[in-house]
Amino acid sequence: MSTAALQPVLARPIRRSVRRIGLSAELLPWLYILPAVLAFGVWIYEPLIRAFMLSFYEWNMLPFSPQKWVGTQNYSNIFALQKLWQALGNTAIYVVGLLPMSVAIPLAVAIFTHDLKGRWRNFYRALIFVPMIIAPVVAAAVWRWLLDPQHGILNLALQGLGIAPIDFLGDPNFAIWTIILITGWKLIGFATLILSAANANINPSLIEAARMDGASSWEIVRDIRLPLLSSTALFLVMMTILLGAQWSFTYINVLTAGGPLGSTTNIYYLLWDFGFSSMSVGWSSAAAVVLFVGFSVIAFGLFRMIERYSFYDN
Amino acid sequence: MANLQIANARKSYDNKQVLHGIDLHIEDGTFLVIVGPSGCGKSTLLRMIAGLEDITDGTISIDDEVVNDLEPSARGCAMVFQNYALYPHMSVEQNIGYPLKIAGVSKPERARKVAEAAALLELGDYLDRRPAQLSGGQRQRVAMGRAIVREPRLFLFDEPLSNLDAKLRVQMRIEIKRLHRRLSATSVFVTHDQVEAMTLADKLVVMNAGKVEQVGTPGEIYRAPASAFVAGFLGAPAMNFLPGKVLQQGNLHILPNTEIAVHSQELHQWTGREITIGIRPESLLLGKPSAEGIPAHVDLIEELGGSRVAYCRTDGPEIAVVMHGDLTVREGDRVSIGLLPEHLHFFEKTNGQRLGGGQASQQAQASRAMHVAFN
Numbered sequence: 001m002s003t004a005a006l007q008p009v010l011a012r013p014i015r016r017s018v019r020r021i022g023l024s025a026e027l028l029p030w031l032y033i034l035p036a037v038l039a040f041g042v043w044i045y046e047p048l049i050r051a052f053m054l055s056f057y058e059w060n061m062l063p064f065s066p067q068k069w070v071g072t073q074n075y076s077n078i079f080a081l082q083k084l085w086q087a088l089g090n091t092a093i094y095v096v097g098l099l100p101m102s103v104a105i106p107l108a109v110a111i112f113t114h115d116l117k118g119r120w121r122n123f124y125r126a127l128i129f130v131p132m133i134i135a136p137v138v139a140a141a142v143w144r145w146l147l148d149p150q151h152g153i154l155n156l157a158l159q160g161l162g163i164a165p166i167d168f169l170g171d172p173n174f175a176i177w178t179i180i181l182i183t184g185w186k187l188i189g190f191a192t193l194i195l196s197a198a199n200a201n202i203n204p205s206l207i208e209a210a211r212m213d214g215a216s217s218w219e220i221v222r223d224i225r226l227p228l229l230s231s232t233a234l235f236l237v238m239m240t241i242l243l244g245a246q247w248s249f250t251y252i253n254v255l256t257a258g259g260p261l262g263s264t265t266n267i268y269y270l271l272w273d274f275g276f277s278s279m280s281v282g283w284s285s286a287a288a289v290v291l292f293v294g295f296s297v298i299a300f301g302l303f304r305m306i307e308r309y310s311f312y313d314n
Numbered sequence: 315m316a317n318l319q320i321a322n323a324r325k326s327y328d329n330k331q332v333l334h335g336i337d338l339h340i341e342d343g344t345f346l347v348i349v350g351p352s353g354c355g356k357s358t359l360l361r362m363i364a365g366l367e368d369i370t371d372g373t374i375s376i377d378d379e380v381v382n383d384l385e386p387s388a389r390g391c392a393m394v395f396q397n398y399a400l401y402p403h404m405s406v407e408q409n410i411g412y413p414l415k416i417a418g419v420s421k422p423e424r425a426r427k428v429a430e431a432a433a434l435l436e437l438g439d440y441l442d443r444r445p446a447q448l449s450g451g452q453r454q455r456v457a458m459g460r461a462i463v464r465e466p467r468l469f470l471f472d473e474p475l476s477n478l479d480a481k482l483r484v485q486m487r488i489e490i491k492r493l494h495r496r497l498s499a500t501s502v503f504v505t506h507d508q509v510e511a512m513t514l515a516d517k518l519v520v521m522n523a524g525k526v527e528q529v530g531t532p533g534e535i536y537r538a539p540a541s542a543f544v545a546g547f548l549g550a551p552a553m554n555f556l557p558g559k560v561l562q563q564g565n566l567h568i569l570p571n572t573e574i575a576v577h578s579q580e581l582h583q584w585t586g587r588e589i590t591i592g593i594r595p596e597s598l599l600l601g602k603p604s605a606e607g608i609p610a611h612v613d614l615i616e617e618l619g620g621s622r623v624a625y626c627r628t629d630g631p632e633i634a635v636v637m638h639g640d641l642t643v644r645e646g647d648r649v650s651i652g653l654l655p656e657h658l659h660f661f662e663k664t665n666g667q668r669l670g671g672g673q674a675s676q677q678a679q680a681s682r683a684m685h686v687a688f689n
Contacts, residue, residue: 203397203399205395205396205397205399206399206401206402208366208386208393208395209393209395209399209400209401209460210401210412211365211366211386211387212364212365212386212387212391212392212393212413213387213412213413213416213460213464214387214413214416214417215412215416219416223401223412224401227403228402228403311402311403311444311446
């Protein structure tokens with residue numbers, strides 16, 4: 001049977017059922033993507049537009065209280081706040097502080113454990129991935145005990161070494177780095193998983209070719225593995241820049257509430273604080289819009305870089 | 315240039331032996347082709363020569379130096395991989411120049427050598443491109459460039475043409491042959507493609523199930539295959555195998571009902587034994603149905619342009635016959651298949667080993683007249 005003869009036979013039942021429910025074939029593809037469009041609309045775009053609109057109003061989030069148009073006043077108010085600049089500065093510290101744990105260490109772990117075999121491979125995997133599967137609030141609670149200035153095991157150990165106890169979460173000099181370390185400890189597993197997968201995906205014959213070409217183990221890492229992992233590493237850099245401050249939110253909320261003296265607050269925590277502690281939705285929305293625009297620009301630049309460093313091996 | 319000596323080389327994975335004592339000697343400048351079906355161990359053997367696989371037992375020597383424990387780079391071999399293994403993030407120039415960069419060759423010297431190799435392989439216009447921007451044939455040439463530029467003692471090719479389309483494969487085959495003539499470098503080429511094997515090889519090794527079945531020139535192996543496996547593996551369409559029995563005075567009874575006078579001295583010692591008879595499709599003749607020849611009817615005809623292959627049903631196994639000229643035979647016709655005794659190959663029925671020198675090897679040039687007796 002020719003294809004021409006076959007086609008009407010196959011197409012007829014579909015057309016008939018489409019006609020029965022009153023849809024033309026042109027509408028069908030739209031029907032297929034409707035669930036995704038709805039989800040995006042309800043959970044992403046509608047809140048985005050709402051936040052943009054709310055950033056020009058003064059409102060305390062109570063359903064019956066009036067929304068008062070204030071123009072760009074919310075924007076000028078938040079930019080005048082010292083707290084905002086402190087939070088932005090801290091956000092940068094969070095990002096820079098997280099990068100070693102979200103990219104550099106996982107990259108090294110992924111590369112150097114690539115050749116591990118059998119029992120050791122499972123052992124290291126368990127070691128790395130366990131933090132990833134612990135619920136963040138539980139992890140935060142456990143860290144609070146561990147870091148307790150009087151009875152925490154870490155301080156007991158320090159005292160045993162003759163070092164004065166450190167208030168890891170209460171000392172403004174230590175608190176942000178403590179939160180960064182806890183966030184990073186939670187992240188290493190995820191980042192290692194992504195980089196290990198990318199590393200395992202490198203065609204083994206490229207490594208063999210490099211061995212034949214005389215490259216040493218280090219030269220293979222430097223000339224073959226790292227360049228081929230660069231797009232994945234950049235992806236993780238992007239995730240850290242865009243989401244680093246969000247990832248630390250739980251630990252800030254549970255362990256320090258942004259303190260002491262705002263030393264651990266970051267832009268996400270501040271947003272939340274404006275909206276849900278101070279109940280000033282206008283400020284919160286204005287900060288959110290600024291953040292959205294700022295991170296969009298950064299994301300665009302990073303996406304361009306990822307494209308530039310993606311090498312497709314076929 | 316170098317010679318290569320493989321002595322009793324064995325390879326096991328988890329106590330399962332995959333190579334069972336390989337012995338080979340390859341002289342300076344020889345183009346050796348290892349051919350065999352998938353899983354016969356040919357690529358493993360090549361990778362053992364390259365140093366990418368450990369040698370479980372035995373020795374591999376290059377220029378009389380045992381290289382078992384040497385790193386791949388220290389063996390002086392260059393390898394062209396099946397998937398080319400070009401570094402996707404490097405340009406053609408960087409790919410070809412990479413072994414030189416690793417060896418610490420100065421930039422100007424490197425550029426000169428890369429340009430030389432690129433000119434030889436007609437890649438001059440593509441030096442700035444990345445592998446993804448090249449066609450299959452160009453990638454193949456870059457892979458060869460990277461091998462050539464090191465001036466290795468030994469070239470290793472691991473099925474380098476199998477990813478190319480049919481036309482390009484023939485073209486690259488010819489280029490590799492020309493290149494070898496020009497560089498005269500000792501080369502080991504692994505393939506499962508019998509045409510590549512026959513056309514490229516100075517010396518051909520046929521492997522099966524981790525063992526060497528036969529070593530020789532392509533002509534020798536084609537004319538006198540050492541076993542039924544070799545006979546069936548080389549040649550397209552494949553050799554026909556018919557069950558037979560050796561009668562008195564070296565005559566043959568081809569089952570089920572054809573008798574043929576061969577007068578072979580060598581067959582005498584096998585009198586009364588059942589054997590396997592091999593006949594190449596191009597050594598058979600089709601004729602009108604007669605009392606002479608094996609009676610058959612034509613089941614299917616394959617048109618190859620220059621020739622046609624008739625697949626004929628007999629009372630025994632199916633027989634393929636290559637028809638030349640304008641023989642007017644159609645599917646369904648009744649025919650008689652004529653045998654030339656000097657083109658027959660004899661194999662032991664049980665293990666497939668060749669019996670004696672075989673008629674074919676001794677009398678290949680003999681008269682093409684029909685000497686077939688029938689009953």
